[in-house]
Amino acid sequence: MTGAREALAWWQGAVVYQIYPRSYCLADPSGRRARLALGAGSPPDRVRDGAGDLEGIRRHLDHVAELGADAIWLSPIYPSPMADFGYDVADYCGIDPLFGDLDTFDALLADAHDRSIRVLLDWVPNHTSDRHPWFEDARRSRTSAHRDWYVWRDPDPLDPARPPNNWKRAFGEGPAWTFDELTGQWYLHLFLPEQPDLNWATPEVVEAMEGVLDFWLARGVDGFRIDVVHGLGKPPELDDVPDAQADIPYSALNDHDSTHPILRRLRAHVDRWPQQPLLVGEVFLIDAGKVAKYYGNGDELHLAFNFAPMFSPFSGVSFRRRLEEIEATLGPVDAWPTWVLSNHDRPRHRTRFGGSERRARAAAVLSIGMRGTVFLYAGEELGLEDTEIPDELAVDPGGRDGCRAPIPWDASAEHGWALGGSEAWLPFAPNATTLNVANEARDDSSVLALYQRLIEFRRRSSALFDGDLQLLEAGPEEVLAFRRGRREKAFAEAGEGEVVVLVNFSDVEQPVDEALSGPWVVEVGSGGEGSLTTEHELFAGRLGPEEAVILRRPDRGAR
Numbered sequence: 003m004t005g006a007r008e009a010l011a012w013w014q015g016a017v018v019y020q021i022y023p024r025s026y027c028l029a030d031p032s033g034r035r036a037r038l039a040l041g042a043g044s045p046p047d048r049v050r051d052g053a054g055d056l057e058g059i060r061r062h063l064d065h066v067a068e069l070g071a072d073a074i075w076l077s078p079i080y081p082s083p084m085a086d087f088g089y090d091v092a093d094y095c096g097i098d099p100l101f102g103d104l105d106t107f108d109a110l111l112a113d114a115h116d117r118s119i120r121v122l123l124d125w126v127p128n129h130t131s132d133r134h135p136w137f138e139d140a141r142r143s144r145t146s147a148h149r150d151w152y153v154w155r156d157p158d159p160l161d162p163a164r165p166p167n168n169w170k171r172a173f174g175e176g177p178a179w180t181f182d183e184l185t186g187q188w189y190l191h192l193f194l195p196e197q198p199d200l201n202w203a204t205p206e207v208v209e210a211m212e213g214v215l216d217f218w219l220a221r222g223v224d225g226f227r228i229d230v231v232h233g234l235g236k237p238p239e240l241d242d243v244p245d246a247q248a249d250i251p252y253s254a255l256n257d258h259d260s261t262h263p264i265l266r267r268l269r270a271h272v273d274r275w276p277q278q279p280l281l282v283g284e285v286f287l288i289d290a291g292k293v294a295k296y297y298g299n300g301d302e303l304h305l306a307f308n309f310a311p312m313f314s315p316f317s318g319v320s321f322r323r324r325l326e327e328i329e330a331t332l333g334p335v336d337a338w339p340t341w342v343l344s345n346h347d348r349p350r351h352r353t354r355f356g357g358s359e360r361r362a363r364a365a366a367v368l369s370i371g372m373r374g375t376v377f378l379y380a381g382e383e384l385g386l387e388d389t390e391i392p393d394e395l396a397v398d399p400g401g402r403d404g405c406r407a408p409i410p411w412d413a414s415a416e417h418g419w420a421l422g423g424s425e426a427w428l429p430f431a432p433n434a435t436t437l438n439v440a441n442e443a444r445d446d447s448s449v450l451a452l453y454q455r456l457i458e459f460r461r462r463s464s465a466l467f468d469g470d471l472q473l474l475e476a477g478p479e480e481v482l483a484f485r486r487g488r489r490e491k492a493f494a495e496a497g498e499g500e501v502v503v504l505v506n507f508s509d510v511e512q513p514v515d516e517a518l519s520g521p522w523v524v525e526v527g528s529g530g531e532g533s534l535t536t537e538h539e540l541f542a543g544r545l546g547p548e549e550a551v552i553l554r555r556p557d558r559g560a561r
């Protein structure tokens with residue numbers, strides 16, 4: 003367990019940068035051609051084919067390094083019919099030609115490691131594509147070798163058109179079941195009919211999936227983000243959910259004890275690898291108490307996403323509650339928190355918070371100041387908003403196109419994408435002629451420059467990196483204030499400075515000095531319009547509207 007603890011320690015203060023490969027950068031158009039030539043593997047007709055690729059990610063690793071991120075997480079890059087843009091996997095041990103091939107992947111991994119950037123893959127164990135050979139075999143006959151790898155139920159003889167239970171699928175209005183005409187049974191899918199659920203009660207599924215993990219670990223990946231991990235163990239009786247929950251997609255409800263032994267086994271499996279891979283799980287249950295169980299006794303997930311903040315308004319009261327909840331729930335069980343404000347499934351937080359740059363800046367300070375591993379969604383460091391997608395270009399079955407708009411690398415017409423005059427798969431993020439990497443990299447007052455300063459300070463400050471968190475009473479309710487540092491004396495004596503994070507969620511100036519004793523220096527400030535503070539100068543006890551700062555003691559720089 004000691005090795006595992008040390009491994010986790012590396013990730014505790016880490017900033018993980020999520021890349022949605024279709025939307026990052028297209029560098030090598032030959033992948034697109036290769037994919038089109040495959041015919042059956044080509045993107046659904048409705049989708050324009052200018053999607054990003056692995057070479058585009060590889061060429062922009064310096065951006066990740068300059069941002070200061072410690073790791074990247076790649077959303078799925080495996081061969082896929084793209085019904086759910088890669089979360090419908092047709093081969094767990096390959097690369098979709100759209101993105102490149104295994105050689106391109108190995109080059110990307112090596113170049114990332116050269117920059118000390120770790121790489122997490124997105125592993126999708128709850129379901130496959132309906133075009134995965136396992137499912138193609140399973141649906142061939144009731145006696146197929148892979149039949150039990152999926153979840154099948156007989157129709158009710160009295161009402162054959164009624165699905166086996168009242169579970170609702172995610173995306174669209176339908177049931178979580180599709181009737182398979184050929185073999186006369188229903189199969190389960192918590193998501194699209196093109197994403198049949200695997201049956202993790204079948205030992206061969208577990209073994210095959212362990213083989214998948216080994217395949218990537220042998221190539222040198224540093225861990226996995228696990229999709230819908232709380233979905234793996236299903237209640238064997240597959241009973242109806244209570245009527246009051248029948249409209250909620252079942253993927254947000256499944257929370258069965260049988261998942262935990264599976265997770266313990268997977269954890270023991272990956273712990274044998276010398277790189278001590280990280281397992282971070284998507285436990286989409288929102289309730290912190292339920293999510294905490296998936297850490298086990300330090301023998302299941304290393305980390306689980308804490309999604310409640312993605313549903314919180316821009317409000318001091320709300321974020322204070324989020325913090326109290328996480329500290330109270332995870333603290334006692336020694337589970338390390340995560341913070342995520344945006345990802346590929348939700349509108350970007352700048353958009354959710356109303357669109358102002360000032361709020362995007364304050365949110366940057368908030369997230370980097372948190373106690374926990376921080377996950378940033380590519381584009382957030384540029385202050386990007388969602389794109390409004392016209393109906394005729396909408397492609398996602400879950401309505402999530404807006405936050406997947408391609409990243410603009412420069413102000414040119416193709417924004418640094420090798421489109422050769424064709425169109426990107428979705429329209430670019432808004433204001434791409436100003437909000438793009440090249441522009442922001444030249445501008446000390448950009449959102450990108452703010453993220454760089456914040457992450458650089460987080461690395462230097464052990465208080466911020468993995469120190470404790472203590473909420474402070476800052477007077478006005480809309481000012482969130484917390485202290486980061488060690489409670490034990492030894493830490494202070496070792497010269498590790500404490501820091502204070504202040505976020506004014508209100509749109510008026512606020513006094514905050516009662517919350518603080520003694521002089522403080524502004525180490526990083528969100529700045530922007532109406533700011534009342536200057537970095538590296540004494541804090542005067544007031545914050546401008548929607549302004550946020552990280553303060554340190556004047557006598558010691560952070561160590």
Ligand code: NOJ
Nearest residue numbers: 086089126193229230347
């Ligand atoms: C969660 C992923 O984040 C989402 O994008 C996907 O559609 C579902 N799981 C199904 O795999």
